Amino acid sequence: MLDSGATQILILGGTGDLSRRKLLPALLDLYARGMLPEVFHIIGLARSKWGRHEYSTFVKESIDKYHLGHTHTAQQVNDFCSHISFVSGSFDDFSSYDRLQSSLDEFDVKRGVRSNRLFYLAVPPKHYSQIFNDLKKSGVADESEKKWTHILVEKPFGNNLQTAQELDSQLAKLYREDQIFRIDHYLAKEAVQNILSFRFANTLLKAPWDKDSVQSVYIKMTETIDVGGRSGFYEGVGALRDVGQNHLLQLLALVAMKEPDTFTVEAIRDARTEVLESLRPVTKETLNDSVIRAQYDGYKSDEAIPNDSETETYFELKTFVDSPTWKDVPFFIQAGKALEVGEVSITINFKDVATGLFETKTCFSIGNQIKLTISPEQEIAITLNAKSPDLGYQLETRTLSYKCKEGENKIKNSYEKVLYDSIVGDQTLFTKTEEVHAAWKFITPILETWNKLPLHTYKKGSAGPVETLLKM
Numbered sequence: 470m471l472d473s474g475a476t477q478i479l480i481l482g483g484t485g486d487l488s489r490r491k492l493l494p495a496l497l498d499l500y501a502r503g504m505l506p507e508v509f510h511i512i513g514l515a516r517s518k519w520g521r522h523e524y525s526t527f528v529k530e531s532i533d534k535y536h537l538g539h540t541h542t543a544q545q546v547n548d549f550c551s552h553i554s555f556v557s558g559s560f561d562d563f564s565s566y567d568r569l570q571s572s573l574d575e576f577d578v579k580r581g582v583r584s585n586r587l588f589y590l591a592v593p594p595k596h597y598s599q600i601f602n603d604l605k606k607s608g609v610a611d612e613s614e615k616k617w618t619h620i621l622v623e624k625p626f627g628n629n630l631q632t633a634q635e636l637d638s639q640l641a642k643l644y645r646e647d648q649i650f651r652i653d654h655y656l657a658k659e660a661v662q663n664i665l666s667f668r669f670a671n672t673l674l675k676a677p678w679d680k681d682s683v684q685s686v687y688i689k690m691t692e693t694i695d696v697g698g699r700s701g702f703y704e705g706v707g708a709l710r711d712v713g714q715n716h717l718l719q720l721l722a723l724v725a726m727k728e729p730d731t732f733t734v735e736a737i738r739d740a741r742t743e744v745l746e747s748l749r750p751v752t753k754e755t756l757n758d759s760v761i762r763a764q765y766d767g768y769k770s771d772e773a774i775p776n777d778s779e780t781e782t783y784f785e786l787k788t789f790v791d792s793p794t795w796k797d798v799p800f801f802i803q804a805g806k807a808l809e810v811g812e813v814s815i816t817i818n819f820k821d822v823a824t825g826l827f828e829t830k831t832c833f834s835i836g837n838q839i840k841l842t843i844s845p846e847q848e849i850a851i852t853l854n855a856k857s858p859d860l861g862y863q864l865e866t867r868t869l870s871y872k873c874k875e876g877e878n879k880i881k882n883s884y885e886k887v888l889y890d891s892i893v894g895d896q897t898l899f900t901k902t903e904e905v906h907a908a909w910k911f912i913t914p915i916l917e918t919w920n921k922l923p924l925h926t927y928k929k930g931s932a933g934p935v936e937t938l939l940k941m
C-alpha cells in the first residue's frame with residue numbers, strides 16, 4: 470500500500486468518457502496492485518441524479534465495457550466499489566461544492582482523519598477557469614497541516630498562448646506550482662519513458678545523436694479511429710491542438726533534449742523546456758513549406774459539426790530545433806485520425822557514410838535508421854547495411870528489431886502512472902508552465918495563419934491526403 474496518508478480522489482466529470490475509459494479502470498488496477506493509499510475514497514461528481522448505488526453500477530458497467538481483458542475478480546471489483554461515492558451536481562453550479570465538502574467531511578469524520586485531496590478535472594478545458602476559482606472560493610481545496618491538495622488538469626491547457634498564460638496567472642494566484650499537475654498522458658507511457666533509457670543508457674545511441682550524424686527525424690501518430698462520439702470536444706480544437714501542441718511536441722522534446730546532469734524533476738523538465746523554447750517559428754514565409762492540414766471525408770456529416778467546419782483531423786509539420794546540436798536537421802511531425810494504419814513512432818534517419826570504403830558510386834550504402842515504436846507494440850528497430858550474399862560486392866539493408874517484452878508489472882493504461890505520480894507528488898511526467906507556454910508559442914502563430922492554406926481532404930481508411938511534406 471502507498472504510504473501517502475488518507476487520500477480522497479474527486480473526479481469532476483465522473484461519468485464522462487475519460488472517466489469511463491481510462492480513470493476508473495486505472496484506479497481499479499492501482500487498487501488491485503495495492504498501489505492506492507491504505508485509506509482512500511473516490512468521489513465522482515456529475516449531473517446525474519444518482520446516489521452511491523447507481524454510481525457503483527455505472528463504474529462496474531464501465532469496467533466491463535472498457536477494461537477489456539482485465540483479470541480482477543468480481544469480489545475485487547466489489548471491494549473497489551465500496552470505496553466510491555457519488556455527488557450529484559454540476560461543476561458550474563457553486564452549490565455542488567458545498568455538497569462535495571459535506572461528502573469529504575463525512576468521510577474524514579467516519580475514518581477519524583483529515584485526508585489529502587486530489588481533484589481530477591475530467592471536464593472540457595473551457596470550464597477550467599471557473600472550476601479553479603470555485604474550488605478555492607468554496608474552501609474544498611484548502612490544505613491543512615501536512616495534508617496536501619493536488620489539482621490534475623487535462624490537456625489542452627488553454628487554447629492558444631494567451632489563454633494558457635491567462636490560466637496560469639489565475640492558477641498562480643490561487644495555488645502553488647507544486648499543487649498543479651498538468652497532464653500529458655504520453656509522458657506517462659512506459660514506451661515514451663523508454664526513449665530516455667535508449668538514448669542515455671546506451672553508448673551506441675548516445676554517440677551519433679546530433680546534426681553531424683542525423684539526417685532527419687520523423688515523429689508519427691496515426692490513428693485508425695475517427696472523431697466518433699467526441700465531435701463536441703473535437704470541433705474547433707482539431708488535431709494540432711489535440712495532439713500536436715502536447716503529445717507530439719513532447720516526443721520531439723524527448724528526442725532532442727540534452728542529457729540532464731541529474732535524474733531530478735527540475736533537470737528533466739528543464740531539458741524538455743529548452744528544446745521547446747528552441748523550436749524555429751513557422752512564419753508567413755515558411756508556412757507553405759512547413760505545414761499541411763486536412764480533414765477526412767465525412768467529418769462534417771456528424772450533426773454536431775457545422776457544414777463549413779475547417780477543423781483539421783490531420784496535419785503535417787516540419788520544424789527545426791535551433792540549437793548547435795540540431796542545427797538544420799528537419800523534424801517532421803505527422804498526426805491524423807481515420808487513417809489506414811494506427812501507429813505512434815519516432816524514426817531517426819541517419820546520414821549515409823560520406824567517406825571511406827563505401828563512399829563509392831558502385832557499391833551503395835543507405836543511411837541507417839532507428840525506429841522507436843511506441844504503439845501498437847513497443848519496439849526498437851535498427852536498420853544497418855550488410856553485404857548482399859552473392860558473388861559480387863553489393864550492400865543491402867538488414868533490420869535488427871526487438872519487441873520490448875510485457876512483464877507482469879506492465880502498465881497498460883498510462884493513467885495509472887498519472888494517478889500514482891500525482892498521489893506521491895512526483896511532477897516529472899507532468900508539464901511545467903514554461904513548457905506549456907513554449908509549446909503554445911510555437912503552435913499559436915500556425916493556428917493564426919494557416920486558414921490561408923488549403924484544407925485538403927482524404928478518404929477514411931487511407932494513408933492521408935495526397936499532398937505531403939514527408940518525402941523521405
Ligand code: BG6
Pocket residue numbers: 692711712813844
Ligand atoms: C488524446 C487525444 O489526448 O490522445 C485523442 O485527445 C487521441 O484524440 C488520444 O485519440 C490518443 O491516446 P492513446 O494513448 O490512445 O495513443
